Amino acid sequence: MASDDPTDAEAACFEAGIKFGSLYHQFAGTPVSPDSAASLETAMAESIENQPHCIDVTVDVLTDELEAELADSSADYTELTGRFLAVEIVVDYEGCEVVTRMEMEDGYPLMRLESVRS
Template structure:
């Protein structure tokens, strides 16, 4: 007897959010970034991910103070983008469900978390 069950709408919406985070992080990790280029890179990241199905909103905040602190210890004018420079919020609308997710640093690691699930 099979115990397979069909995912709920909320579970499918969470899956969609995970796809968007995976794309955002792995598409842009390693991109050269400086304090001057941070705003345009953040906009490019937002606009790129917002193209994906079911994505209602993406907000990327580059932590410029963290970026500037790292560059102060370097002779370079730029560094590579990693999760330690980012705070991200992604909102997914999937069928009758809205998912709000976030990525921010926790204990030195960029963690992605489910903030809320609202079924309409």
């Protein structure tokens, strides 16, 4: 039987998950075009870096994917969603460093733990 009390590594993973959920659901739906992608990337990263224990956030808005979507369309912008994003977030909680990543896999944006180092 395992103890109920979370370890620092578990707390670090919880914090990392909060950052991912926050980033995704705060910004999903934002109007985005190839021209406005860069400012959105910067704002997403800097806003989430404000959150506690968050060391580094890197956001790539995939402009190739955006351009492919818009080429098939009469519109010149679309709404931000997972298939236009690659994100890496690094959290440090009490000396435990967690690296997490979101990327497309089989057509779905998948958030996953890359590494947990205490």
